[in-house]
Amino acid sequence: MRVAIVHYWLVSMRGGEKVLEALCDLYPQADIFTLVYDPAAVSQKIREHKVTPSFLQRLPGATRHYQALLPLMPFALESFDLRGYDLVISSESGPAKGVIPPPQAAHICYCHSPMRYLWDHYHFYRANAGFLQRTAMPLLAPALRAWDVTTSARVDRFVANSHHVAARIGKYYRRGATVLYPPVAVGAFRPVDRIEDFYLCAGQLVPYKRVDLAVEAFTRMKKKLVVIGEGPELARLKAMAGPTVEFLGHAPFQVLKSHMARCRALVFPGEEDFGIVPVETMASGRPVVAYGVGGALETVVHNRTGLLFPEQSVDALINAIIEFETCEGTFQPGSIRTHATRFSEQNFSEGFRAIVEEELSAQDMGRVGQPNPRIITPPPPRLKNLGAIH
Template sequence: MNVVTIPSEAESRPARKVAIIHYWLVTMRGGERVLERICDLYPDADIFTHVVDETVLSQTLKRHRIFTTSIAKLPFARSQYQKYLPLMPRALETLDLSAYDLVISCEAGPTKGVITRPDAVHVTYCHSPMRYIWDQYHAYRAASGRLAKLYLQMVAPRMRAWDRMSASRPDLIMANSQFVRRRIAKFWGREASVVYPPVEVDLFQRSDAVTDECVWISQLVPYKRPDLAVDAFTRTGRKLHVIGDGPMLEALKARAGPNVRFTTRMRFDELRAAYAQARALIFTAEEDFGIIPVESQAAGRPVVVFGRGGGTETVIDGATGIHFHEQTVDSLVEAMDRFDAWLPSFDPAVAIAHARNFDRARFMQGFAAEVRRAEALVAANTALTD
C-alpha cells in the first residue's frame, strides 16, 4: 500500500476542522474509493451525506463521524433517495457548517450547494455534473416510464437552475478528467482544474499466460453498452468473456454466440488474473473517467476503447490501445481489425508506465496542492476585504 503524507506546508498549519460532503453512501464504488483517499488526507474530517447504509461502508469510512441530511428521515430514503432529488438543495442548505474551516464537496449528486462561512475554504471534487438533468437528460427521459418521465420533466428545469447557481459557491473546483472539466465549463460556467481519481495500480501485475480471449468488465446496464461488444464478437467469432451482472444479463445471453461467455461475479484475485491474461479489454461506454481501462493497462494489457469521454485520456491510441469512434457494432468490428494488425507492436511496459500516471500518490499530491491553492485564494480575498 502506498503511504502518502500531506505536504509539510499543510502539516505546519494550525489544526483545521474539516467537513466532507458526499452525495450518498449506499455502495462502495468509484466515487467512494475517491472519498476514502480524501479521508486518508483528512483523517479527522466529519462526513455529511444525504443517506447512508452502514453495512456497505469500508473500515476507512467507518472511522469517521458520519452525519445525514434531512433526506435520511424520509420514507424508504435508503433505497429511494434519488426520488427525493428536488428536496436535496434545501437539505444541503440547512446543514450548519459554520464550525468548519475547510469544506470538501464530492459532486456527482448534489453536494456543492452547502453554505459555508465567508472565510472558510470550500473546494469541490466533481466526478460529473448531474447527467440526468444535463447531457443525459433526454436519454434518461426516454428510458423512463410515463409517470417517471412526467416527474423528470417537472423537476429538471428547477434543478438545473439551482445547480448552475450553486456552482458559484465553491472557491475552487477540481474535475476528475478533461472531459468533465469541459462539461463543468459548459453547464456551470466555471473553470476547473483536473485531478485524476486514484487507481490502485499496484494491485495489478503482468502475466505471461495471455490467452486469445478478450474481456468486457462492468455493470450490465444500457449506458455501458455491453450489447456492442456481445454483438460485435458474435458477428466475428472472436472470443469474449463478459464479466459483470445487471438487468441486461439474460437478454445479452440470448443474443450471444457460443464464442461469448458470461461470469457474473469473481473474487478479486480471479479478476486480476482475467485482466492480466486477456488479449485485450473491450471498453464500450462513454465514461467521465473510467477506472477499468487503467486497471487493464496496469496489468500490462491493451484496451479497445470508445474514443469519447475519459477513454481518450486514459488510453493512448496506437500505444496502449485502439480507439473506436462510433458506438456501433460496425465501428467496433473495424477497430478490432485494426487492433489485430497493431497488437504485435504493443509493449506491455508502456501500458504499465502509463497506468502509473493515475496512481494513488498522484491523486493525493494533486488534491492537496489544489486545496493549498484554494486556501491562498481565500486568504487573498479575505485580506482585500479587511
C-alpha cells in the same frame, strides 16, 4: 483545521468512493456528510469516520431507491449544518456541492461530473426511463437545473477529474476548473506471463455503458467475451448474447484482477467522464479497445496502449477488434503499465494537497477563488479526425 467532506451517497464502492477513501487518507480527522448511507456497502476506511446522513435516510427504502429522491436532495443538502468547519470538500457526481458552507470556510468541489441526467445525457436517460420517470423528468428538470447552476456559486474552487469534465463545468456552470485525475491503485495490478483467448468487458451494467455493443459484436464474431458486473441491463444482455459471451456477475476483486491481467484486451464501448477500469487494465499490462470520446481520449494512447474507434456502433467495434488483432503483438505490457502509473494514488494526493494549500492561501489573502486556475494535469493530445486513424 476542521474538515467536512460531502459525498453524494454512500451505497456502494465504485470510483467516486475510491476518491472518497483517498480524501479520508489526506484528512483522517474529517467528518463525512452524505444523502443516504449504507454502512455495510462501504469500506472500513470510510466507516471509521463520523458519517452523517441527511433526513432522506429515514424514508423507507432510501438506500435502495435513492435516485427517485432527486427532487428532495436540494433540501437535504441545505439542511446540513456546517458551521465551524474550515474546509468543505464536496465530492460531486450526484448533487453534493449544494451545501451551504460557512462564510469563513474554503469550499472545494471535486467534480466527477455535472449531473448527467440533468445535462448532456438528459435525453438518453429519459428515453431509457420507465413511464413515470419519463413523465416526471420534463416537469422537474428545469427547477433542478436552475438549482444546480445557482449552487455552483457556492464553490470557491472546482477540481475536475478530467479535461472532458472540466469542459462541461465550463459549459454548464461557466466556471473554470483545475484538472486532477482521480486516484487509481495501480500498484495493486501486475502483468502476467500467460494471456488467454478472451476479451473482457467490466463495470456496472447500465444503458449508457453500451455493453450491448460489445455483446452483439462478439456474438456476431463468435469470439469469446467475458462480462464482469451487474446492473439493470444484465437480463437484457443475457437474452441477446450468443454462446461465446460469458457473464460472471459481480466478481470479487481477485477475480476481476486476474481477468484484467489475462485478457487479450479490455473492450470499453461507453462514454465515460474518466474511466478507472481502463487504467486498471493498463496497469495490468493489457491494451484497451475504447470508444474514442470522453475520458478514453485522456487515458488510452492510440496505437501504444490500445486502440480508439470513432463511432459508437457494433460495426465500428468489430472493425476495431479486427484491426487490433492485426497489430496485437506490437503492444508492450511494460510500456502500457508505465503509462498507467501517471494516474497513481500518490499523484492524486500530492495534487489535491497542493490545490487545497493554494486555495487556503488565496482566501487568507482575501482572494476568494481563482478566475484562471492552473491545470495540474496537462491536456491530452487532441485527435482532430479520429475517423482518419482507421
